[in-house]
Amino acid sequence: MSKTLFDKVWDSHVVRHVEDGPDVLLIDRHMVHEVTSPVAFLGIKNRGIGVLYPNKTFATADHNTPTINQHLPVEDPLSANQLAALERNAKEHGISHWGLGHEKNGIVHVVGPEYGITQPGATMVCGDSHTSTHGAFGAIAFGIGTSEVEMVLASQCIMQPKPKKMRINVEGELSLGVTPKDVALYIISKLTTSGGTGYFAEFSGEVFRQMTMEGRMTVCNMSIEMGARGGMIAPDEKTFEYIKGREHTPKGADWDRAMEYWKTLYTEEDAVFDKELTFYAKDIEPMITYGTNPGMGQGVSKAIPFSKDAAEAEATYKKSLEYMDFNEGESMIGKPIDFVFIGSCTNGRIEDFRAFTEIVKGRKKADNVTAWLVPGSHKVEAAIKEEGLLDILEEAGFVLREPGCSACLAMNDDKVPAGKYAVSTSNRNFEGRQGPGSRTLLASPLVAAAAAVTGKVTDPRELMQ
Amino acid sequence: MAYDKFEILKSTAYPLPIENVDTDQIIPARFLKATERKGFDENFFRDWRYNKDGSPNEDFILNDTRYAGSKILVGGKNFGSGSSREHAAWSVYDFGLRCVISSFFADIFRGNCLNVGVLPVQVSESFSDNIIKALQEDPTTEIEVNLFEQKVTLLSTGESENFEINGYKKANMLNGFDDIDYLTNIKEEIVEFEAASPLRS
Numbered sequence: 001m002s003k004t005l006f007d008k009v010w011d012s013h014v015v016r017h018v019e020d021g022p023d024v025l026l027i028d029r030h031m032v033h034e035v036t037s038p039v040a041f042l043g044i045k046n047r048g049i050g051v052l053y054p055n056k057t058f059a060t061a062d063h064n065t066p067t068i069n070q071h072l073p074v075e076d077p078l079s080a081n082q083l084a085a086l087e088r089n090a091k092e093h094g095i096s097h098w099g100l101g102h103e104k105n106g107i108v109h110v111v112g113p114e115y116g117i118t119q120p121g122a123t124m125v126c127g128d129s130h131t132s133t134h135g136a137f138g139a140i141a142f143g144i145g146t147s148e149v150e151m152v153l154a155s156q157c158i159m160q161p162k163p164k165k166m167r168i169n170v171e172g173e174l175s176l177g178v179t180p181k182d183v184a185l186y187i188i189s190k191l192t193t194s195g196g197t198g199y200f201a202e203f204s205g206e207v208f209r210q211m212t213m214e215g216r217m218t219v220c221n222m223s224i225e226m227g228a229r230g231g232m233i234a235p236d237e238k239t240f241e242y243i244k245g246r247e248h249t250p251k252g253a254d255w256d257r258a259m260e261y262w263k264t265l266y267t268e269e270d271a272v273f274d275k276e277l278t279f280y281a282k283d284i285e286p287m288i289t290y291g292t293n294p295g296m297g298q299g300v301s302k303a304i305p306f307s308k309d310a311a312e313a314e315a316t317y318k319k320s321l322e323y324m325d326f327n328e329g330e331s332m333i334g335k336p337i338d339f340v341f342i343g344s345c346t347n348g349r350i351e352d353f354r355a356f357t358e359i360v361k362g363r364k365k366a367d368n369v370t371a372w373l374v375p376g377s378h379k380v381e382a383a384i385k386e387e388g389l390l391d392i393l394e395e396a397g398f399v400l401r402e403p404g405c406s407a408c409l410a411m412n413d414d415k416v417p418a419g420k421y422a423v424s425t426s427n428r429n430f431e432g433r434q435g436p437g438s439r440t441l442l443a444s445p446l447v448a449a450a451a452a453v454t455g456k457v458t459d460p461r462e463l464m465q
Numbered sequence: 466m467a468y469d470k471f472e473i474l475k476s477t478a479y480p481l482p483i484e485n486v487d488t489d490q491i492i493p494a495r496f497l498k499a500t501e502r503k504g505f506d507e508n509f510f511r512d513w514r515y516n517k518d519g520s521p522n523e524d525f526i527l528n529d530t531r532y533a534g535s536k537i538l539v540g541g542k543n544f545g546s547g548s549s550r551e552h553a554a555w556s557v558y559d560f561g562l563r564c565v566i567s568s569f570f571a572d573i574f575r576g577n578c579l580n581v582g583v584l585p586v587q588v589s590e591s592f593s594d595n596i597i598k599a600l601q602e603d604p605t606t607e608i609e610v611n612l613f614e615q616k617v618t619l620l621s622t623g624e625s626e627n628f629e630i631n632g633y634k635k636a637n638m639l640n641g642f643d644d645i646d647y648l649t650n651i652k653e654e655i656v657e658f659e660a661a662s663p664l665r666s
Contacts, residue, residue: 015658016651021633024648026658036550038500049649053659064498078498085500129549129573145551145577147643155648157655160576161631193485194543197572227546229572293485293546316484316541409494409548418517430489430547432512 002268005234006165006200009140009265013123015157022159028122029139030057030152031108032095034064034082035411036127040149041089051153054094058117059086061099062107063128064411067374067401070100079412093153106377106403109133109345113217114379116246120235120262125152129224130345130427135232136216137239138265140200142230163229164198164274167267169205172281177461179355180215181347181425181444183207184222185287185297187279192311193295196228199275202267203233207281213242214351221346222427225294234266286460288332289429289442291320296429300447300459303331323431324439325419332441332457339422340371340452341434342445344408347425348376350383352445357389359449359463365397366455372414373398374406396453410435423451468582470641474563474610475620478537479526480600486540487547488574492556494548505552506559527560531604539596539608540567545574554581564610566617568593579634580643586610586617586628595624612638 003011015024032040037059044050051057064079074080083100090097098104104111109130112118120138125131129143148158170183188195201223208216216233223231240259243249250258285299295311306328310317321328326335342348342356353375365371373393375381381403384390390400407414408426410433416422418437425448429440441457450460496508513525521528538557544567545553554577557565563583568590575585588596596619599606607620612635618625630638637643648655 012662015655018633018647021631024651024655026655026662035497039502039551042501043645047645047649052652052655063494076498082498082500127549127551129547131549143549143573145549145554145573145580147551147577147580147645151645151648154645155652155655156659157648159633159644159647163572193546194569194571197543197569227543227571293487312484313541315482319483409489411494411497428487428489428547430487432493433489436493436495436512437517 002271004165004267004271004273005138005202005232005265006140007271009121009123010162018159022161024157024159025123027125027152027156027158028056029117029124031112031117031124031126031131032057032059032086032149033108033126033128034061034086036146037089037149038082038085040127040146040153043150044154049154051093051095052156056156057095057153058112059090059095059097060105060108060111061086063405063409065100065404066412067372067404067406067414070402074100103378106379107345107348107405109221110348110376110380113137114246114377116243116249119243119249120239121265125158130221132223132230133217133221133345135220135223135230136213137243138232138235138262140230140232143224163200166196166199166201166228166275166277167273168201168203169276169278170203170207170281171205171278172207173210174207174281174284177286177446177464178284179444179446180211180218182284182287184219185289185294185442186284188222188226188295189287189297190279191226191295193225193293194227196223196226199228201228201231203231204267205278208233209236212351213238214349217349218346222294225427235262286444286447288447288457289440290324290326290332292323292429292431294427294429294442296320297442300443300457301333303329333459335421335457336368337423337441337451337456338368338370338420339416340369340448341374341407341422341424341426342448343372343374343376343406344426345376345405346427347445348374348380350380352425353380353384353389355445356449357392359446359460360396360398360453361392363396363453365452368455369452371398371452372401372407374401375403377403407434409433410438423448423457467643468558468641471563471582471584471612471638473612474536475607476536477532477605478535478539478566478600478608479532480539480597481526482541482597484541485543485546488545488550488553489547491545491553492550497550497552502555505556506561509556509560534561536562537564537566537608537610538562539593539600540565542567542569542590544570546571549573551577551581554578554583557583566593566596579638582638582641584610584612584638588617588626588628592624592626595619
């Protein structure tokens with residue numbers, strides 16, 4: 001039977017199939033961070049077992065790290081304790097550790113690709129649902145729980161039933177001001193946050209072929225927000241070009257052998273998916289969310305839907321708008337905002353900062369806006385400086401912070417206060433996600449930039465020529 | 466982490482008919498800072514359970530004394546979406562719940578529940594609606610979840626439905642086993658398999 005890209009990678013990693021149960025899946029690459037790993041390390045300790053392949057696990061600190069004064073001791077004792085535990089556990093088991101201040105430090109899903117840990121045809125997991133990011137390279141990558149982190153440490157395997165397969169095609173060419181983030185938010189708005197549950201998605205079609213690797217990462221990153229376990233894109237010349245020469249990528253004859261394998265990683269023509277959807281680029285506008293889940297999004301120029309037209313049941317929908325203090329039928333354009341956050345594993349890469357800078361260049365940050373600009377890694381931070389973006393940003397009244405997950409989940413001090421609105425390039429607008437009582441509007445770096453300079457929700461196309 | 470085995474559970478239940486309950490509600494990120502599995506029950510649904518001043522939110526179902534001590538939570542559609550934090554499943558278990566019933570579960574949360582000893586029971590939307598209605602009308606209504614028979618029964622009316630769980634996970638839950646026991650037992654096979662895959666090293 002003809003195979004999909006997903007079948008090829010999954011099937012080649014199945015150590016054994018448990019009858020009337022899951023597959024035992026070998027994991028090639030495992031990333032760990034300070035929040036979801038300590039209990040897993042404690043687990044193997046209590047069982048008296050070690051880490052089976054320490055060279056296949058990589059540790060970086062990102063979730064609760066401060067984004068200013070990283071050279072000073074971390075003030076929050078609980079965060080400091082988790083960071084110390086990660087360092088101690090990594091050291092004890094011989095695992096690479098890129099802690100706070102390390103030149104390779106950054107968000108786990110940003111540094112993985114940067115150093116060539118992420119590769120086509122690999123299986124990759126991390127105790128973080130946005131591990132789906134790495135699917136941009138043609139890897140099967142998904143988030144796992146702490147019990148599974150423990151399994152990977154102990155046995156390099158997890159036990160998972162094979163998900164169903166879904167293909168999402170987006171055809172045509174994106175219009176001005178429409179970014180990969182908008183493509184992701186558009187798809188989620190059509191599928192809802194549960195439309196992909198039970199599936200692993202492959203993104204296909206002209207839009208993804210044209211998309212840069214960083215854009216592909218943004219889309220795959222958000223695949224969890226439609227409920228899918230992960231999303232992936234077949235590797236092509238762009239993929240190979242991106243990974244070539246990176247620290248952990250194969251070199252010389254190993255590279256040639258790897259390329260032979262990687263070139264087989266595509267969905268065969270007559271392979272069958274359990275579900276297939278096609279969307280058109282011409283229908284996609286710059287997007288923004290108005291509710292409390294990532295599926296509650298629409299073109300920035302549209303009015304908030306009436307509950308009778310919403311995917312949610314009436315009570316759920318009304319509760320959501322009440323939390324946001326929005327009304328049905330209101331326009332989003334012109335709504336005043338208080339915070340702008342650019343960063344996270346969704347939009348914390350150099351292209352995102354380039355896009356943001358494109359809009360703010362020659363303009364000034366609005367006085368009513370507090371802006372947090374948080375690069376995804378030190379490498380991104382360095383590129384922002386090298387490319388001269390920092391000068392433009394500072395000229396416009398912005399300050400660049402240090403890398404980390406930051407206000408995406410507000411485990412550090414970067415918390416949006418209760419009742420305040422944040423236009424955020426992150427991935428979740430759940431109640432309290434960016435701080436207790438915070439109100440999040442998810443959007444692209446362009447929409448965030450337009451909001452940052454106007455102080456309100458603005459269509460970025462009006463500022464682009 | 467070991468958990469108590471699950472066979473037949475008969476209990477009252479908390480009705481929570483909100484859709485898309487995400488794991489940031491089940492346990493907000495700021496409470497994920499432990500390095501041990503301790504104290505998660507206190508922060509279970511923290512921001513819905515407590516008012517801003519720290520006093521209990523009397524309107525929230527988990528604070529409704531008529532349901533106190535229930536071992537089952539009946540949630541709305543798409544329960545447990547969002548983050549992969551297993552802390553969400555730990556907080557369910559540590560709060561004293563052994564079973565969550567919903568017409569639809571998010572994948573990672575469902576898997577995490579099974580790994581920590583909480584049984585996710587997926588039922589039809591109409592049955593879920595009936596259960597919630599019965600619980601709201603009479604908080605003493607009991608539900609029986611029989612894992613041997615894979616059957617959930619609303620005891621007040623006798624209405625019942627079968628639910629799915631694969632044989633492997635079912636045996637684990639019935640015995641209180643976890644996947645690591647299984648995996649460490651086949652370590653040699655894993656090592657052999659890995660060695661035959663040079664490209665993956």
